[in-house]
Structure formats: C-alpha cells, structure tokens
Amino acid sequence: xxxxxxxxxxxxxxxxxxxxxxxxxxxxxxxxxxxxxxxxxxxxxxxxxxxxxxxxxxxxxxxxxxxxxxxxxxxxxxxxxxxxxxxxxxxxxxxxxxxxxxxxxxxxxxxxxxxxxxxxxxxxxxxxxxxxxxxxxxxxxxxxxxxxxxxxxxxxxxxxxxxxxxxxxxxxxxxxxxxxxxxxxxxxxxxxxxxxxxxxxxxxxxxxxxxxxxxxxxxxxxxxxxxxxxxxxxxxxxxxxxxxxxxxxxxxxx
Numbered sequence: 001x002x003x004x005x006x007x008x009x010x011x012x013x014x015x016x017x018x019x020x021x022x023x024x025x026x027x028x029x030x031x032x033x034x035x036x037x038x039x040x041x042x043x044x045x046x047x048x049x050x051x052x053x054x055x056x057x058x059x060x061x062x063x064x065x066x067x068x069x070x071x072x073x074x075x076x077x078x079x080x081x082x083x084x085x086x087x088x089x090x091x092x093x094x095x096x097x098x099x100x101x102x103x104x105x106x107x108x109x110x111x112x113x114x115x116x117x118x119x120x121x122x123x124x125x126x127x128x129x130x131x132x133x134x135x136x137x138x139x140x141x142x143x144x145x146x147x148x149x150x151x152x153x154x155x156x157x158x159x160x161x162x163x164x165x166x167x168x169x170x171x172x173x174x175x176x177x178x179x180x181x182x183x184x185x186x187x188x189x190x191x192x193x194x195x196x197x198x199x200x201x202x203x204x205x206x207x208x209x210x211x212x213x214x215x216x217x218x219x220x221x222x223x224x225x226x227x228x229x230x231x232x233x234x235x236x237x238x239x240x241x242x243x244x245x246x247x248x249x250x251x252x253x254x
Contacts, residue, residue: 006044009031025057053075054077068229069096073101074101087236101122106127107136132140151173154175157173188216
C-alpha cells in the first residue's frame with residue numbers, strides 16, 4: 001500500500017486514457033524521449049523508479065542505453081521470441097546493472113528461459129487461475145524473483161495475492177492511470193537529419209556534433225536534460241560541447 005514505482009505508458013491522445021495504436025518501438029521510444037528529454041525523469045518520477053515497456057525490436061538493437069540504470073526498470077513484453085540474440089541482449093543489460101521485469105506473464109513454457117534474467121515477474125492475475133498462481137508462485141519465489149500482481153481490481157484479489165507472497169501490486173484497486181502533459185519545443189527536421197548522418201560517421205569530430213546540436217534549441221534542451229538525469233548533481237556543464245563529451249558518442253547514437 002505504498003508507491004514504489006510508476007509504469008510509464010504512451011498515450012497519443014490526451015483526451016482519453018486509451019492507447020493510440022502505433023508501432024511498439026515508436027511508442028516506447030516516444031515515452032523515453034518525452035520523459036528524459038522534455039519533462040525530466042525526476043520531475044515525473046520523483047524518487048521512485050519507472051517501468052518502461054521494451055519491445056523485441058528495442059531489445060535486439062545494438063545500442064547503449066542512455067538512461068540511468070538505478071531509475072529505470074526494463075519491462076520485457078510477453079510477445080518476444082526467445083532467440084540467441086535476445087538472450088545475448090538481456091545478458092548484456094544484466095551485466096550493466098539494469099533491473100529487468102517480465103511483463104504480463106502467464107507462465108508460457110516458451111518464456112521460461114527468460115526467468116533467469118528476471119528481477120521481477122509481473123503476473124497478469126486475471127489471465128491465470130488460482131491453482132496456477134499457487135503452483136508457480138512457489139517455484140518463482142524459490143528462485144529469488146520478486147513477484148508483481150498486475151490488474152488487481154478488488155481487495156479480495158489483493159489479499160489473495162498478498163497471502164501467496166506477492167511483493168508488489170498494480171491495478172485499478174490502487175489507482176487509475178494519470179495523463180501527464182508537457183510542452184514540447186518543435187524540432188528542426190533538417191538539423192535532426194544532419195545529426196543522424198554525422199553521428200554514425202566513424203571519423204566524426206565531437207566538435208562537429210556539438211555545432212549541429214547547438215543550432216537547434218529543442219535538441220540542445222533534450223541533451224542537457226539527458227545529461228542532468230544521468231550525471232551527479234555536482235557535475236557542472238558550461239556548454240553544449242561539454243554536454244556532448246559527457247554524454248558520449250554511443251549514447252548520442254542511441
């Protein structure tokens with residue numbers, strides 16, 4: 001009955017609370033850009049952690065996560081395919097110290113190989129019968145995995161899962177989702193295209209990237225927000241070039 005984290009979801013239409021159907025990769029990327037680059041992670045989450053959905057496409061891309069590992073929980077969606085590439089990606093993320101959760105888990109045998117990477121498993125209790133809940137709770141708790149009951153809508157469901165040993169709870173019984181709106185600065189698309197064409201040049205000078213970003217107020221703001229969220233409070237940034245150097249080429253590519 002205490003807030004420990006928020007799940008951050010994409011909503012394209014702020015007039016209602018329904019998901020606008022766009023590609024999963026784009027939705028998750030939009031959430032990250034909005035939270036990290038526009039509003040600021042600490043403004044949205046405070047001292048809490050944020051759970052963000054990661055599609056198979058995002059997990060399999062070669063990239064350096066640009067967000068702080070102590071603040072973000074990577075949710076692996078239930079429709080991923082277990083492949084050597086996915087296993088390699090999760091292994092790398094674990095080695096980097098990220099917290100990993102398996103989302104909407106309904107004890108699909110095909111996903112069992114992913115359990116060894118999970119710090120948290122989110123169980124969709126409405127899709128799983130009480131008998132299965134009892135059986136699998138014991139098995140997963142024995143592995144040291146924290147369990148989160150999803151879609152808890154009544155006190156009875158909450159108390160039943162609490163008795164089974166669930167650690168965390170999420171659902172309408174506790175709170176309804178809240179739309180967070182922010183004001184976005186328009187991007188200069190030509191500047192973004194110029195940045196994209198230069199950031200993957202193996203011979204690019206960091207000064208060149210700094211000049212490109214400095215031409216666009218929105219890109220400059222995003223970069224400064226990213227650096228503020230991923231650096232300590234004592235870090236002083238005197239220029240966009242300072243921010244580019246501190247952020248690094250790999251995270252800029254990401």
